[in-house]
């Protein structure tokens with residue numbers, strides 16, 4: 001965890017905006033008291049069930065020929081999240097904010113690397129694999145401690161570390177539902193943001209993968225072949241089937257997915273590019289509404305086997321709106337997950 005920055009009281013106080021007569025979420029959350037040495041103890045001892053952390057990196061998107069931003073989702077999420085109300089609908093003592101990975105050590109190098117040059121692309125793949133190791137390790141710690149992870153940001157390459165970390169902690173392959181405009185089930189050609197799920201699947205960490213909302217315009221032959229060949233373990237609901245042609249009902253599809261995934265520990269992956277006009281590398285004018293995304297999380301998170309939420313690919317750099325619009329979106333999705341979970345886990 002050499003690239004992890006632990007959250008602390010000083011950083012918290014800088015972000016909290018206090019109001020007389022109100023209690024802000026940040027006033028009641030748990031934070032690690034010390035640096036890394038005591039971190040495993042913190043996880044073991046904290047009463048908080050939900051461990052929130054960020055990932056600041058653009059390597060995976062760049063290695064996938066995507067547009068990279070300058071600003072990270074974590075930095076716009078945190079000030080909003082800490083300043084929501086602590087109230088009867090959600091009590092902050094359920095939550096610990098532990099900090100974020102900041103892979104700035106690679107930042108300059110990533111800026112220089114050209115993915116169109118094979119040697120330089122390989123270096124990007126290597127950097128993504130290094131990031132994978134650290135993300136996997138932290139997720140393993142969180143799940144071994146019996147906690148739920150809420151992971152904000154980074155490219156969708158980090159799904160791999162989320163899945164592997166959960167699978168290693170549980171000692172078995174896990175399930176995933178991915179709410180996304182893209183399957184991220186590209187070929188095993190070196191690690192990047194477009195193949196986190198295919199790597200996890202082929203390496204045996206991912207048992208059943210439910211893909212919800214993929215845009216048909218972006219499904220390549222390799223992906224379609226994989227989904228066709230293994231229909232028991234790879235399930236595809238396209239955006240057009242559900243929202244354009246009404247061949248599949250939104251609610252029934254979610255129920256069917258929930259039935260399939262909940263037999264094992266599972267993760268909920270949300271790529272914000274599936275939400276219409278949301279600032280992200282592959283943002284799109286077509287997609288689900290914010291409310292549909294919230295409903296999706298609310299419904300897929302109502303099982304004790306729901307083990308993590310990952311909100312990825314968001315970057316305020318691609319927005320003309322105020323930064324805190326993305327921060328608010330990520331905060332709503334996070335609190336929806338926690339509330340749904342609290343209805344089924346204690």
Ligand SMILES: N=CN[C@@H](CCC(=O)O)C(=O)O
Pocket residue numbers: 064065066067155156157182183184186193194195218271281282313
């Ligand atoms: N995580 C995103 N993956 C998409 C990116 C698409 C794009 O950049 O346009 C994919 O590989 O298809």
